[in-house]
Amino acid sequence: MMKNVLELLEHTAGRIPNKIAAIDEHGSMSFAELLRATRAAGSYLASGRELFNKPVPVLTEKSINSLVAFFAVLYAGGYYVPMDTEQPFSSAEVRISILKPSIIICDRDRAEQAKRLLPNGDVIIIEEILDTPMNSALLSDIRSKKIDTDPVYTNFTSGSTGTPKGVVIAHRSVIEFIDEFTQIFGIDETDTLANQAPLDFDVSVKDIYSCLKTGATILLIPRRLFSAPVQLLDFICEHEVTNMTWAVSALCLISTFHGLDYKTPNKLKRVLYSGEIMPKKHLDAWMTALPDTVFVNLYGPTEITCNCCYHIIDRNRQYDNGIPIGKAFPNERIYLLSKDGEIITEPDVTGEICVSGSSVGLGYFCDFAKSDEVFIQNPANSAYHERIYKTGDLGYYNADGEIFFKGRADFQIKYMGHRLELQGLERQIEEIGSVFSCCCVFDEQAPKLFAYYTGEEEEKELRIKLRDKLPAWMIPSKIRRLPSFPLTKNGKIDRAALLLLGKRRKNDKG
Incomplete structure (x- = not known):
């Protein structure tokens, strides 16, 4: 039985040593070379340091050396903690203050930043330890003490409060999820996986460990290309990418600027997307350009190891009621809980999406109080201890038992005396012909409801059409067209930035 994700690398390096494991803009590395480099660097780290089950932040630009x-x-x-190289220094300081690490790993370009973050710690430059003599006996001794519930990584997530929380994930969770993920979607050593997500975002976990599991190649796309759709498509097509597991907003970037009219990545076997609801018009554009490609809607928060649900798009289905998040991955179970903690089984009744199974994370690093709020005992099980994770997301079953995402619990607002779901309003606005994408935010203090959208529809015309479509109380106070949406570093629409934009416009007029 596999207990450690490193066994994935070791097995694949033994099976196909000369196969290319990873490509970045500077070069490539085979599985054998990757194994050799990691064991050498691991020998350096293990020598004279006590890192057993300790967090180690990694501050590197996305590259092979990051892996x-x-x-x-x-x-x-x-266990490693990827750090965002573009976050404000103060944000990085907060994460370091939570972790209290003894060492930090960086690349040469970030050595000074790393020293500022950890002035009294050990700053290790990854390029300088790749040729360390291998200490196989030391590495074997460490491995013999590891178990599958030990942590493999921590990713920070801010949540609705803005306070960073370090989600701790175990080896077993990654091993079991990747085994099912690669089998279901048929990923194998002939694939090239285009990595869009930052390495401190858990979408990248699917790319990294799918490659280690199957022998596929991971293509690490430079972040700068995601502001240049033409160059991005050139890069994808040049490397004959076969798999994209991307954030919705990254796909929408290409379709918004009609990039698929310029060049079609026709080697793509599958496109898997997550993070937000995919606007139907954008999905249609992708599916029209790639008639033989499989499209998959994924769902799952960081706390449950990548994803817990999936739905393979049926090209013959109309999806008049939206696209479901589908069904649970094997060895995971989904519950819908009412506000009273009762399990919901009947269709069309909204509840909070909760998850159990081996994918559930170990909790939040050094935050037992917050962990206890959301990693709870299954209320349907009074016989033995069974942890489930409360996602804070709302969903419901249709008559066929498929799960539909209905938005965040904290995206439900009280407006004009009515309860309103912001993401439901967004979908209704997107149904209007020339609107590509929409995002609604609510200023509770004002109170004002703002609708931002991309597309060709004029603002005045959109308001007229909304009057014919929606009740008066549901029409946003302010409607504004944008050339594109501001994005978070994880590729999601930055709702906080949009809310701030609305407040600034109000103050400018006041």
């Missing part, structure tokens, strides 16, 4: 650093930390007995 080497991650796996080296695992060989040394610790």
Whole structure:
């Protein structure tokens, strides 16, 4: 039985040593070379340091060396914490203050930043330890003490409060999820996986470990290309990408600017998307351009190891009621809980989406109070201890038992005396012909409801059409067209930035 994700790398390097494991804009590395480099760097980290089950932040630009650093930390007995290289220094300081690490790994370009973050710690530059003599005996001794419930990584997520929480995920969770994920979607060593997500975002976990599991190649796309759709498509087509597991907003970037009219990545076997609801017009544009490609709607928060639900798009289905998040992955179970903690089984009744199974994370790093709020005892089980995770997302079953996402519990607002779901309003606005995408935000203090959208529809015309479509109380106070949406570093629409934009416009007029 596999207990450690490093076994994925070791098995594949033994089976196809010369196969290319990873490509970045600077070069490539085979599985054998990746294994050799990580064991060498791991030997350096393990020598004279006590890193067993300790967090190790990694501050590197997305590159092959990032992967080497991650796996080296695992060989040394610790678990890695990817750090966003573009976040404000104060945000990085907060994360370091939570972790209290003894060392930090960085690349040469970020050595000074790393020293500022950890002035009294050990700053290790990854490029300088790749040729360390391998200490196989030391690495074997460390491995013999590891178990499958030990942490493999921590990713920080801010949640609705803005306070960062470090989600701790175990080896077993990654191993079991990736095994099912690659089998269901048929990923194998002939695939090239285009990595869009930042490495501190858990979407990248699917790319990284699918490659280690199957022998596929991971293509690490430079972040700068996501502001240049033409160059991005050139890069994807040049490398004959066969798989894209991307954030919705990244796909919409290409379709908004009609990139698929310029060039079609026709080697794509599958496109899997998550993070937000995919606007139907954008999905239709992709599916029209790629008639033989499989499209999959994924759902799942960071706390449950990547995803817990999936739905393979049926090209012959109309999806008049929206696209479901589908059904649970094997070895995971989905519950809908009422506000009273009762299990919902009947169709069309909204409840909070909760998840149990081996994918559920270990909790939040050094935050037992917050962990206890959302990692709870299954209220349907009074016989033995069974942890489930409360996602804070709302959903419902249709008559066929499929699960539909209905938005965040904290996206429900009270407006004009009525209860309103912001994401439901967004979908209704997107149904209007020339609107591509919509995002609604609510200023509770004002109170004002703002609708931002991309598309060709004029603002005045859109308001007229909304008057014919919606009750008066449901029409946003302010409607504004944007050339594109501001995005978070994880590729989701930045609702906080849109809310701030609405408040600024109000103050400017006041």
